[in-house]
Amino acid sequence: MSKQFLQIHPKDNVLAALRDIDKGDVVDFQGNSFSAIERIPAKHKFTFQDFYQGDEIIMYGVLVGEATKAIVKGGRISMENCVHASMEYGVSSEQFIWEAPNVTKWKDATFKGYHRADGSVGTANNWLIIPMVFCENRNVEVLKSALQESLGYHTTNDFVVDTDALVSQYKNGASTEDLMNSEIIRSPEEIKQNRTFPNVDGIKFLTHDGGCGGFRLDSETLTSLLAGYITNSNVAGATILSLGCQNAEVKNLLEGIKKRDSNFSKPLYVLEQQKSKSERHFIEEAVKKTFLGLIEANKVERKPAPLYHLNLGLECGGSDGFSGISANPALGYASDLLVALGATTVLSEFPELNGVEQELINRCESQENKKKFARLMDTYAARAIALGSAFKNNPSPGNIKDGLITDAMKSAGAAKKGGTSLITDVLDYTEKCTKKGLNLLCTPGNDVESTTGLAGSGCNIICFTTGLGTPTGNPVAPVIKMSSNNILSEKMNDIIDFNTGTIITGEDTIKSKGEELLEYIIKVASGEEIPAAVRLGQDDFIPWKRGISL
Structure with a gap:
């Protein structure tokens, strides 16, 4: 049987339910036993200590909320007893030291890409x-x-209906029986050949x-x-x-x-x-x-290219309470591998970095980038407030239903897509990626506006994590859809390309899934695997108007 719960970070004062916990079920944690005082659905968070009004709620080692009333040990964190709260941040002089993962296995690996005159290499043409x-x-x-x-x-899932073949047969005098017996379904391979x-x-x-x-x-x-x-x-x-x-x-x-x-x-x-x-x-x-x-x-034909020509966009949408435990950190590990190999990765969605700003500032390579990131976040937050909104309004009804109660809670998990590496550059919307390593790109949290921005800044492939499911794609960059849980992967297998739910159930680790994901990214970049969003023609394109979009 899979684990019942998880303490994500040693500093956390709440636990994440990995499967449903019924009222009265006994929870054993750090040598203490207590009973759940209510049903705790999988993905939701619950207490292992008593909380009082005003107490801080810590997840991923950071402040994600504040108790609005007393919460008894074994109680669920919900909209009725918790509000958004996040840490203050400021520009520091701290120098970040990163220990890169071992990438010997991929040192000489290549993908088959389209070489351009400017020295870049595409994953599509x-x-x-x-x-x-x-x-x-x-x-x-x-x-x-x-x-x-x-x-x-043609845009299709696994086949195309060739109506032209019927028209041709009809014009050539085919009988009703001939028409009914004719083969008009074409495979993706046949389509490409034609x-x-x-x-x-x-x-x-x-x-x-x-x-x-x-x-x-x-x-x-x-x-x-x-x-x-x-x-x-x-x-x-x-x-x-x-x-x-x-x-x-x-x-x-x-x-x-x-x-x-x-x-x-x-x-x-x-x-x-x-x-x-x-x-x-x-x-x-x-x-x-x-x-x-x-x-x-x-x-132009596909030819081998080193992996450092990959420019990977890191995106999430339709997130759930497992996204920050499985899909996002697995993608973050793949990002670290690519950065260690000299490639570029890009983390976007600034409203979903609320509460983890200080960690990201500390990871910036230069003081200039520390200041730029803080300025962009300050400006975005102030503009949201001026227009009658705020980052705290970011979680969607679907997020909340599946255990993401506050924006800081959502952000702390979303930021895991960026792994642990040094941040080499900070970009405003539409600025081009020019530095290898992890970049931060200012975009909204809105899925399509963000993926549109990632491709506009140079990403030639995008990984998109989801816990609830979304068909979102991009017209330029192949979008790999990653599931945070097994149920979604099974239920929406027509749009999911890669499942990380086995991290939740214990068959895999973040490291093993991150390495497996890198192998899959290489296949997609080479045109050997076609993601569902590409097959379905999910060419979503929404430019961001610089008003407030969360």
């Missing part, structure tokens, strides 16, 4: 079609209907609701984000649709591209509708130029 403003979304959809299926890019451009993994259509109106800053941020997507190592080239009069100006986009890659040489076609003869001519030119770009993109 995608062509982008991007509107500069929402006015062009319809034209993007027209291009999608004209290009996607005709060039062999692509006009087999070395191009996808044509991605990035519609959005920005580019004009609202704050000018939002449009400028959008052009910076799009420049990040176009220069991402997973992108072969792009077709840009501009109306011509929008706030998101093409010149700003081109400046953003040059800032990220001064010798940019990917195929890039910019079309302005207001300069075109008609919409028909506009679409015709876009299709033809895109086709020519795809010819060039198809010339």
Whole structure:
């Protein structure tokens, strides 16, 4: 039988239930026995000492809440007896010393990637079609209907229904019986073989609701984000649709591209509708130029590359009370392995770092980064309060139901995705990753806004932990979905790629799962494994407008 509970950190004054504990069940902890005074569902936290009003609640070794009333030993921590509380933080001069894990096993390991002229290596080879403003979304959809299926890019789980085969047979006089007996289901392998451009993994259509109106800053941020997507190592080239009069100006986009890659040489076609003869001519030119770009993109083939070319985004969403015990620390261990191998990893979602700021500040390599992180966190928190919100409002109803009662409790577990390594850089939204090692990137906690930001800063693969389940993906970077528990992995096996629930049930350790995850990341980066979000065409893209989004 699996363990009944866990004290996550020696300083913790609450325990995490690893399985359901019924009222009256006896708990043995540190030589003392006591009974649960109520039912404690798995994933929730309970006390092994009496609490009084105002007492601090400690988890992961940090302050995560405050008791609002007395809680008897054996009682469950809940919204009725606990509120959010977090530690104060400040810039320190402390020098962090990191003991890297042994990576001898992967010292000479490689992945099969797409080598770019700027020296980066992609894990995918995608062509982008991007509107500069929402006015062009319809034209993007027209291009999608004209290009996607005709060039062999179907989105599916495990198969595609080839209706064209039925139409062809019908036109050739096939009988009803022949039609019923025909094979029209195609496997992913057949689909790829039937692509006009087999070395191009996808044509991605990035519609959005920005580019004009609202704050000018939002449009400028959008052009910076799009420049990040176009220069991402997973992108072969792009077709840009501009109306011509929008706030998101093409010149700003081109400046953003040059800032990220001064010798940019990917195929890039910019079309302005207001300069075109008609919409028909506009679409015709876009299709033809895109086709020519795809010819060039198809010339690039996968070749071996050292693992230090990986840029791994660290993301979570739909978290539960097990996320910070299994999936997040397993991902954190894989992050440490990659950092030790000279790669880049990126931890985002600043509202979900509330309460662990001091630990992260202490881990920053430079005083400049310590100050920048503190400033970004202060600004974000102040803006949330000014608009009538706060970090304490971050946990969703699903988080709370599954044991994440306060934002600090959620954050302390979420931060485990970043492992234990030195933090080499701190980035604001849309800033490009330029330093190897662990980076911190300012994004919202909102899943899609955050993954959108990770790819925009250069991530060429993303690991996304979840305890409740979410189909979220990204159009540019393959997204690996990690389950924190066995039940989710079994129930939603159509969207889960990697299960860490065996850490909870005792079959695996954080270390063993982290090493297994690294092997899986290498396979995905090489195109040997296709994550569910990619198969399903889950190309979620939501640029962050710099208002408050938690």
